[in-house]
Amino acid sequence: MLSASSEDKDKALTQMAVSLDKEREAILKANRKDLESAKAKKLPAAFIERLTLSDKRIEEMACGLLRVARLKDPVGEVIRDWSVESGLRIRKVRVPIGVIAIIYESRPNVTSDCAGLSFKSGNCVILRGGSDALNSNFAIYRALKKATDKCGFPEGIINIITSANRLAVDELLKLNAYIDLVIPRGGEELITKVAKVSKIPVIKHYKGICHVYVDECADLNMATEICFNAKLQRPGVCNAMECMLVHKDVAARFLPLMLKKFKDAVVEIRGCKTTQRIVKGIKRATEKDYHTEYLDLILSVKVVDDLDEAIRHINEYGSHHSDAIVTDNKENAQRFLKGVDSACVYVNASTRFTDGGQFGMGAEIGISTDKLHARGPMGLEELTTYKYMVFGDGQIRK
């Protein structure tokens, strides 16, 4: 894979899309098998919905692969190019990481998405989806592998673990001599477990406890729009707002209308003492609330004395994912941007924009809440590392 050309990779990606379409019947059949077991186990409706494949979903997977084929190949990009005193010319060049293991839950489309992004970035991938989607995942894998085989790529570029035994994952996570990176995608429990067990470096795609801070200098109409959007446009995702912070000097003007709007949208509010004083009939927020990613129609609200308290609260209770300030004051905006230690910090925009697509990356493997290697939305570039290529004409060290 270190030597594969962009053209050959893109041809294979196109072939993978074609192959998914060809194997549609086999994939749907395998999926029906998984669905039957899931229904027999009485797994929740939302779970079954995510597990279900259809003609449309397979088409979406194929389109996703075609889209990835059209993206710029990050491999080979010259990040920097300079010469040094000794006469050596040094090029810092983007290269694949190597072998990446991706561990995810029972959403079969992730199999195709992750295989496509890993392949495009020149990596070998080991896929381990949820045990309730094993048949679907294997059928998708088979379709993809037929394509890479046909295009002359060697064995072992796309791999899948078919054992339903959870110990297989524990064994996998010990193989730090062979696997360069593990990316867990899914709920908090999965990610915590992988991070705890793994001997391989992990990039966590952890929870999002996201804040919007309404500054004393905020345009309150804009603040209302942004907070409403951040909470309600899609409450079940990691970049939705879980806690709203409001400067004490605007709280009395801002909160009554804002909280009425939330109440009308059936959002349960849990507020601090001051919030309770300003708007009656609100439940008190506990310490635990401020630490909670609700992913639901619940919002904690806190009135703060100043910008510094807002920054401190976010750094202490947040998950370093996405946090926003609404303000017309440039200095306050700068202090917030610098002081909040999160992957994405916003001025006057909804936290919901933290997304590879919205950032113009074309595709996304997830959103890293870690600080090393990749932070925030992870696209193709974040699935690469670099090496230094050094060109001499006989230089020796003196």
Added chain:
Amino acid sequence: MLSASSEDKDKALTQMAVSLDKEREAILKANRKDLESAKAKKLPAAFIERLTLSDKRIEEMACGLLRVARLKDPVGEVIRDWSVESGLRIRKVRVPIGVIAIIYESRPNVTSDCAGLSFKSGNCVILRGGSDALNSNFAIYRALKKATDKCGFPEGIINIITSANRLAVDELLKLNAYIDLVIPRGGEELITKVAKVSKIPVIKHYKGICHVYVDECADLNMATEICFNAKLQRPGVCNAMECMLVHKDVAARFLPLMLKKFKDAVVEIRGCKTTQRIVKGIKRATEKDYHTEYLDLILSVKVVDDLDEAIRHINEYGSHHSDAIVTDNKENAQRFLKGVDSACVYVNASTRFTDGGQFGMGAEIGISTDKLHARGPMGLEELTTYKYMVFGDGQIRK
């Protein structure tokens, strides 16, 4: 530290240098105490040499801090700046990582070097040097801390662990909720242990099993110079050559003279069967030899059938540190550069150039043999991460 200005940091770094000079007597006194214990313990002469401080070494440490003060501040650098369809402007900005723990052996100058680089890059640092240098390290730490105190920086920016108990390190390595990164610097044993125990991400500065491959199209005079330099300019360091690979078609011309040169320089050669056939009286290299970082006047030599075998050998036996090809053939050079999976790959130059100073980084915290976050020489930039600062005027997600 997230909000500290470059000017304030540079002033404090200058002050640290001044403070080291002022506290010279106290530092030397503490060092004498460490030296007495070390001598009483009959520690080896090379160990005691590394532990010993002198006026000159303290001056070098101070000069190092002044040099770091003059380097460009990586924090705040705009890595990328673009606008997206929604009208949002996104800036990818370099920021400090946070809290970095550095674990090293009994070389007191590392205390000052690492504190300086961490401080300049806006990180808080926790230093843990070898237990035989505790008094020296603490005296250096005190001098540095006086300077940061004087310049108005808060407590806890530079920290040192003064317990000689090795369990302190084990406890430290569990604190993944508070520490963002661990950098072990030193011998293989230390690094393996840290990597095994740590719950915190580790960037390893591991061994260097470096190769020079003499291609069939090599200028053999150049090859002789480069191999001699790579092995002998400083044999005890990680970027010295440990194994020389030679294409079979030039082996009979190249090896006799080259190995005579090495023999004259008292280098012990351990060769493959073909090497033994070409030059008599050579010890046979074992599998273990090819896996060994000698750091000594020993070299393994292998004759290979072609470039592909050379690449395979390096990827299998090497440590992904620094490897070179000597060739006049551009295509072979390109195949080597692409195919060898190492941090630094050289064409027609000695592996000894893998070094932050030689790369023009101004300073170096070490050489990473890992692939994630930082690879190869690690300077100030590699002690940073990034965040996305996103500027809107009321954007909400549709």
